[in-house]
Amino acid sequence: MGSRPDVFATFVEVLTKALDDHDATGADLAERVHLSRFHFDRVIAATAGEPPTRLRRRVLLERAAYRLVTTERSVLEVAVEAGYSTHESFTRAFTKAYGSSPVQWRERPTRIPIEAPSGVHFHPPDSLRLPAQTKVSAMNMLVTMVEHHVWLVGEMLARAETLRADQVDAPIELSVEGVDDEPTMRSLLSRLVGQLEMWSAAIQGREYDFAVEHPEDIAHLRARLAEVGPTFLTQVRDVCEQGRLDEAIVCPGDQVEVYTFGAVIAHVLTFAAHRRTLVAGALHDAGFTDLDGGDPIRWITHRA
Numbered sequence: 001m002g003s004r005p006d007v008f009a010t011f012v013e014v015l016t017k018a019l020d021d022h023d024a025t026g027a028d029l030a031e032r033v034h035l036s037r038f039h040f041d042r043v044i045a046a047t048a049g050e051p052p053t054r055l056r057r058r059v060l061l062e063r064a065a066y067r068l069v070t071t072e073r074s075v076l077e078v079a080v081e082a083g084y085s086t087h088e089s090f091t092r093a094f095t096k097a098y099g100s101s102p103v104q105w106r107e108r109p110t111r112i113p114i115e116a117p118s119g120v121h122f123h124p125p126d127s128l129r130l131p132a133q134t135k136v137s138a139m140n141m142l143v144t145m146v147e148h149h150v151w152l153v154g155e156m157l158a159r160a161e162t163l164r165a166d167q168v169d170a171p172i173e174l175s176v177e178g179v180d181d182e183p184t185m186r187s188l189l190s191r192l193v194g195q196l197e198m199w200s201a202a203i204q205g206r207e208y209d210f211a212v213e214h215p216e217d218i219a220h221l222r223a224r225l226a227e228v229g230p231t232f233l234t235q236v237r238d239v240c241e242q243g244r245l246d247e248a249i250v251c252p253g254d255q256v257e258v259y260t261f262g263a264v265i266a267h268v269l270t271f272a273a274h275r276r277t278l279v280a281g282a283l284h285d286a287g288f289t290d291l292d293g294g295d296p297i298r299w300i301t302h303r304a
Contacts, residue, residue: 008047016128022083049117058114061097062122068106075102124258138240185282188275190216197228199264203235
């Protein structure tokens, strides 16, 4: 018999393939892991901190939660996919795990993972993920963002190399796909604040009303930032300190998306940098020359 980690990794792989095989019994899973049922239950429970059958039910509930907010399947259809024969039995199990019924949770989704000692959770769109050997730290996130920067510059160069010289040397007009249409200082500032509030709401499982941004008084913007700025900072600090940057969050709306915390932070900083640069330039033209063009280099250095 292999080591416990090896056996457990094999079990997770087997379970991933058997999520929709509701006829598979504990004995069947044990056989696929090449263990007797007795040793299978003992080894998995000792490694995971929960019996294999309980782990399987929990993962199926997590997948059900994901499908409630990313598909238009009925609650009964989701229940059957999760291995429940009736709407009522699924609702009882789901409510116990998530604190609200499937219908209520679909309207106001929260975190998908259910607290568990094993750290094994459903990973969208249709797999399981073993817990990382080490937490994803803020340093990991910083390195990843630099890796993305280097990769993106390389990809841009590869594409630029295929263009004619006159295309490469042509003056650039403002052209950022899918970002801002005919931006003004007011609209950019409104989006900068709105972006923070939008993602803060997503982390809390709430929808964001974009109507507040059209148009918006500067005094109102300052009041919004005073509230959402500290909130978003706290959320980011908590995620970084707890090593949860690779944890998925559900972003409700007309088209539900699922991203990791780290990806959201990288997204916010990337698109905010573009908007900040434009606002800093407009303010410079208006006579305000004290913001270093929005460059964080002196601000961060002076805080060190």
